[in-house]
Amino acid sequence: MPAATLTIDPAFTIAPVNRRTFGTFVEHMGRCVYTGIYEPGHATADEDGFRKDVLELTRELGASVVRYPGGNFVSGYRWEDGVGPRDERPRRLDLAWHSIETNEFGLDEFSRWCAKAGVEPMMAINLGTRGVPEALDLLEYANHPGGTTLSDLREQHGAAPYGIKLWCLGNELDGPWQVGHKTPTEYGRLAAETARAMRMIEPDLQLVACGSSSSKMPLFGTWERDVLRETYEYVEYISCHAYYGNEDGDTASFVASAVDMDHFIESVVATADHVGAELKSSKKIGISFDEWNVWYSDRSRCTDGPADQWEVAPRRIEDQYNVTDAVVVGNLLISLLRHSDRVGVACLAQLANVIAPIMTEPGGAAWRQTTFHPFAITSRLATGQVLRVETDSPTISTARYGAIPAVDAVATYDAGRLSIFATNRSTEAPVEITVDVSRSGVTTVDEAVVIHDEDLTATNTAGDPDRVTAKPLDTRLADGKLTITLPAISWVAASLSTN
Structure with missing residues (x-):
């Protein structure tokens, strides 16, 4: 059996675990909002029309x-x-x-939903068809304590200030599909003007400039450079968006998708630091990876249908995820954690129904997709400091990325608790991993779970919602060494302590 070794030392820190790494995304698209998080009349609906089953899963x-x-x-x-x-x-x-928006659910409802879900709102501003005045109006309505027309209007609607601190200055405006598509200079100047004006109301806002819609866009790199030349001193983050799929059947490359995410993040960081050097600024721009997921675009329904057919909340890109997709999501989370020194925000797109970890049926059940499990486990176990993991792994060949390590891993450490997240990206062979944890002082394995199935196409459905879950994994801890066997195409999480 191929073997790999991991060496972990709590002294070798990357950055603190950022809770915002575990963000997600609610868009007025398909059934994410309507019959997703919001469905008045559903058996579980509360007084605001929010599905309590979805709130619980969130x-x-x-x-x-x-x-x-x-x-x-x-x-x-x-x-x-x-x-x-x-x-x-x-x-x-x-x-x-290509749908009808009823506006039954809006900012007021979203803010109440966030309070019930226990999440922080991240508000996006329309810089496609609108600009500075509308952004200021939205900020005044959302956050100003009172005594102005818009803040008083919010009070009349029964709401105290929402206190939203994290704002996106538009979305994917490099994309020609986008309403209000712009050149990088056009967008950069508008974003800078908007950011300056918003800070005149609240200087401590945290603002995200639009990066490229993907690393495959023709202007990738130059877009980031030109936008940041305009916005560098006015924003905290620039965004990254990436989706991965297995449309061509190249499973080996698909399972290695985190290699691309690593390169994407590091390329944007390099570009941002180059602009900072040009501007002679000591400031460091962070990454908001505010759209990422597995997405099978070849089998998704986006805006199909006759041009005159406009529906309310039609089904859009409701991908059904299998166990391989869950392993990929687990590995993408490893990549995001590994870059915690620069990735300050990350949002799995989306939360409900639309390429989502949570699925619902109108008037019916809600259930966890396979991808729900690595996200929930990582969010729960990753605390304290992210650690650099020294990895000695056999390599595997991929058509897209060449030779890569079969094993990818990251760890976190928090006051005597060590959490390890690892994946075996080999499509053929199990790997025995020996983890040197002697420097951490841990003596007990509190939890070890694996996501793997001999049927790589296994999915969860309304009728069989627990077909794929995280299962207990046998481990051995002796003399400061943790031994784990990872099956081919698998993801594992282990939590150890000094107790």
Whole structure:
């Protein structure tokens, strides 16, 4: 059996675990909002129409921050449509997803939902079809304590200030599909003007500039450079978006998707630091990886249907995830944690129904997709400091990335508690991993679970919601060495302590 060794020392820290790494995303797309998190009349609905079964699963998922309301949707959105009496709200055409938006759910509902879910709101601003005045109006309505027209209007709607600190300055405006698509200089100047004006109201806001929609965009790199030349001193983060799929059947490359995420993050960091050097600034720009997931775009329904067919909450990209997808999600979380020195925010896109860890049926059940499990486990176990893991692993060959380590891992350490997250990316062979934990002083394995199935296509459904779960994994801890056998295409989490 191939063997790998991991060496862990609590002194070799990368950065503190950032709770915002475990964010997710609610967009007015498909059934994410309507019949997802919000369904008045459902058997579990509370007084606000929020599905309590989905709220419970959101808390179990360990979500920390939720980005809203888009996504592509935000680039044509009028935020004021979604506040005030519901029976007075307008119905609009949503050009992003070729559907009808009823505005029954808006900022006021989202803020109440966040409070119930125990998550931090991350608000996106429309810089596609709108600009500085509308952004200031939204900020005034959301956060100002009172005594102005818009803050008093919020009070009339029964709400105290929302205190939203984290804001996205638009979404994917490099994309020609985007309503209000812009050049990098056009967008950068608008984002800088908006950021400066918003800080005149609240200087301590944390702002995210739009990066490239993906690393495959023609302007990737130059977009980040030109945008940051305009916005560098006014924002804390620049965004990254990435989706991975196995459309071509190249499972070996798909399972190694974290290699691409690593390169993406490091490329954007290098570009940002280059701009900082140009500007002679000591400031470091962070990464907001505020859209990431597995997405099978070849089998997804995005905006299909006749041009004159506009529906409310049609089914859109409701991918059904299998056990291989869950292993990939687990490995992508390893990549995000490993870059905690620069990744300050990350959002799994999306939360419910739309390429989501949580699925629902209208009037019916809610259940966990396979991808729910690595996210929930990592969010629960990753605390304290992220540690650098020295890895000696056999390599595997991939068509897309060449030779890569079969084993990828990260660890966290928090006051005598060590958590290890690892994946075996080999599609063929198990790997025996020996982890040197002697420097951490741990003596007890409190928990060890694995995500793996001999049927790589196994999924969870409403009828069989627990077909794929994290299962207990046998380990051996002796003389400061932890031994684990990882099956082919598997993800493991282990928690050890000094007790």
